Amino acid sequence: xxxxxxxxxxxxxxxxxxxxxxxxxxxxxxxxxAALTSSLPEQISxxxxxxxxxxxxKPGQRVMEQALAAEFAVSRGPIREALRMLxxxxxxxxxxxxxxxxxxxxxxxxxxxFDVRAMLNGLRDRLLAEDPQRATVLAVLEPEVARLTRFARxxxxxxxxxxxxxxxxxxxxxxxPNTRLKKILDSFARQTLRYSQLGLSTPxxxxxxxxxxxxxxxxxxxxxxxxxxRIARERVTDSRDGAIKALxxxxxxxxxxxxxxxx
Amino acid sequence: xxxxxxxxxxxxxxxxxxxxxxxxxxxxxxxxxAALTSSLPEQISxxxxxxxxxxxxKPGQRVMEQALAAEFAVSRGPIREALRMLxxxxxxxxxxxxxxxxxxxxxxxxxxxFDVRAMLNGLRDRLLAEDPQRATVLAVLEPEVARLTRFARxxxxxxxxxxxxxxxxxxxxxxxPNTRLKKILDSFARQTLRYSQLGLSTPxxxxxxxxxxxxxxxxxxxxxxxxxxRIARERVTDSRDGAIKALxxxxxxxxxxxxxxxx
DNA sequence: CTTTGTAGGATTGTCAACAATCTTGTATCC
DNA sequence: GGATACAAGATTGTTGACAATCCTACAAAG
Numbered sequence: 001x002x003x004x005x006x007x008x009x010x011x012x013x014x015x016x017x018x019x020x021x022x023x024x025x026x027x028x029x030x031x032x033x034a035a036l037t038s039s040l041p042e043q044i045s046x047x048x049x050x051x052x053x054x055x056x057x058k059p060g061q062r063v064m065e066q067a068l069a070a071e072f073a074v075s076r077g078p079i080r081e082a083l084r085m086l087x088x089x090x091x092x093x094x095x096x097x098x099x100x101x102x103x104x105x106x107x108x109x110x111x112x113x114f115d116v117r118a119m120l121n122g123l124r125d126r127l128l129a130e131d132p133q134r135a136t137v138l139a140v141l142e143p144e145v146a147r148l149t150r151f152a153r154x155x156x157x158x159x160x161x162x163x164x165x166x167x168x169x170x171x172x173x174x175x176x177p178n179t180r181l182k183k184i185l186d187s188f189a190r191q192t193l194r195y196s197q198l199g200l201s202t203p204x205x206x207x208x209x210x211x212x213x214x215x216x217x218x219x220x221x222x223x224x225x226x227x228x229x230r231i232a233r234e235r236v237t238d239s240r241d242g243a244i245k246a247l248x249x250x251x252x253x254x255x256x257x258x259x260x261x262x263x
Numbered sequence: 264x265x266x267x268x269x270x271x272x273x274x275x276x277x278x279x280x281x282x283x284x285x286x287x288x289x290x291x292x293x294x295x296x297a298a299l300t301s302s303l304p305e306q307i308s309x310x311x312x313x314x315x316x317x318x319x320x321k322p323g324q325r326v327m328e329q330a331l332a333a334e335f336a337v338s339r340g341p342i343r344e345a346l347r348m349l350x351x352x353x354x355x356x357x358x359x360x361x362x363x364x365x366x367x368x369x370x371x372x373x374x375x376x377f378d379v380r381a382m383l384n385g386l387r388d389r390l391l392a393e394d395p396q397r398a399t400v401l402a403v404l405e406p407e408v409a410r411l412t413r414f415a416r417x418x419x420x421x422x423x424x425x426x427x428x429x430x431x432x433x434x435x436x437x438x439x440p441n442t443r444l445k446k447i448l449d450s451f452a453r454q455t456l457r458y459s460q461l462g463l464s465t466p467x468x469x470x471x472x473x474x475x476x477x478x479x480x481x482x483x484x485x486x487x488x489x490x491x492x493r494i495a496r497e498r499v500t501d502s503r504d505g506a507i508k509a510l511x512x513x514x515x516x517x518x519x520x521x522x523x524x525x526x
Numbered sequence: 527c528t529t530t531g532t533a534g535g536a537t538t539g540t541c542a543a544c545a546a547t548c549t550t551g552t553a554t555c556c
Numbered sequence: 557g558g559a560t561a562c563a564a565g566a567t568t569g570t571t572g573a574c575a576a577t578c579c580t581a582c583a584a585a586g
Contacts (some may be wrong), residue, residue: 039359040570041569064537064538065538074570074571075572076538076571076572077340077571078569080539084344084347088351096302096539097537097538097539098537098538099538112442115390116383116386116441116444116447123379180376181375181378184379184447302539303540327566327567328567329566329568337541338542339541340540341540343569359568359569360546360548360568361549361568
């Protein structure tokens with residue numbers, strides 16, 4: 001509800017994410033889905049998702065087929081498919097006979113996304129901890145967590161820290177032995193990027209975060225699936241609370257623009 | 264892998280499900296998504312999913328756009344969209360430039376689906392237990408679980424039992440306060456129906472199942488989220504093991520039809 | 527001054543045809 | 557005899573145009 005009229009919680013998020021586009025490019029998420037498969041709809045979907053995550057398409061904004069078709073020099077067919085893909089990933093909302101608009105989630109909905117993510121990441125990390133072949137993943141995972149430790153100490157390295165967390169998450173999802181879960185996580189990855197960084201703003205939070213990651217690696221190494229799941233869930237839940245707090249503080253200034261009866 | 268050549272584990276499943284079509288019609292899953300929205304692709308997708316779940320479309324079978332377009336007296340456009348929806352729900356697999364085939368999951372993949380479902384149902388039931396307004400759901404839930412108890416005693420009422428379980432699951436998902444989770448669960452519902460009934464074949468299993476449901480209702484009533492989650496996960500995990508066992512036994516007779524060099 | 531009805535433009539939903547690619551069957555060569 | 561190359565048919569990917577619906581602005585009535 002209130003998709004069109006809401007106060008655009010994500011606008012304030014996007015203003016804080018000037019480096020998101022770079023991050024997306026470096027993440028490999030784009031290349032993994034677009035370059036390998038030369039599918040036209042997928043390429044378009046990827047490019048559009050970059051714009052939404054980076055904030056050049058504002059929440060609530062309409063996304064019209066004809067305009068995109070003209071811009072990408074392509075028919076409306078592939079555009080339609082791309083928009084359905086984005087809808088599946090929760091980046092746009094398609095209203096029947098009225099087209100697509102960039103999703104503008106309420107704080108409650110952001111919380112919902114984190115809750116689901118906590119479960120999915122919990123399962124992912126548990127399965128990984130119980131995987132006999134987990135050593136190969138740990139080999140690339142551990143140096144990355146070490147990098148994290150370095151960035152956490154330095155208060156200035158906020159961007160690097162976020163990128164490192166993103167990379168770790170990508171490695172873990174990539175290694176997930178459950179293909180169905182992997183699909184869902186991939187679908188979540190895009191929208192996750194929209195606000196996952198929000199909770200890591202303070203050095204305090206980052207120190208806690210790095211501890212969680214270290215504990216997680218430890219749990220995976222000793223094959224303790226239950227612990228891995230618990231830690232992963234705690235981590236995402238903490239991240240959720242940080243993000244919610246940041247969103248609530250950010251949303252407060254724009255107080256109650258409800259029915260501006262007269263200017 | 265081995266999508267086209269596999270021994271069609273689900274064929275044996277489908278043979279056991281002569282009443283699935285009726286179940287689907289009674290479930291409201293069809294009506295909920297098809298009748299309300301007069302969207303042509305959605306209607307088609309629903310009808311196709313019924314055929315796949317009921318088994319009139321065999322696993323591995325190709326599903327071609329032109330044929331469906333002719334049958335439904337519609338262009339290929341809506342058919343394409345319907346097939347993408349089915350792909351999203353895991354009922355068909357779309358190979359680029361080669362079209363769609365009915366998904367033919369391996370036993371390992373069925374296990375994967377159950378694992379994800381265990382997590383999602385766990386979250387769903389925990390959220391419901393922590394929902395202050397859960398009383399209204401419990402009011403309709405409890406008589407349904409009571410029905411379950413009756414069917415569990417009678418060894419003949421296998422079909423009724425399965426239908427009742429399905430109804431309960433639908434009620435719980437419907438009441439889920441997390442809209443994002445609800446979407447994913449809806450997407451899982453169709454493919455779940457394909458083999459969820461497999462684990463409930465023996466009266467022994469059914470008695471255990473009914474106990475789980477009673478405990479779950481109890482946990483929800485007293486607002487014990489952690490317990491509700493634990494019970495839900497156990498329930499799905501048990502169901503998983505039952506289904507896997509049934510699949511393995513069913514698959515054994517058709518032993519190794521590998522390279523039939525000569526007839 | 528507000529509300530309701532209506533006409534125009536804009537946008538999505540659907541269709542049928544064209545282009546690109548894949549599969550299958552056949553003939554040829556080693 | 558078996559493998560490979562080629563050609564014909566079949567099928568998906570894409571396109572541009574038409575139909576149905578929705579939004580906006582304006583006018584008229586209360």
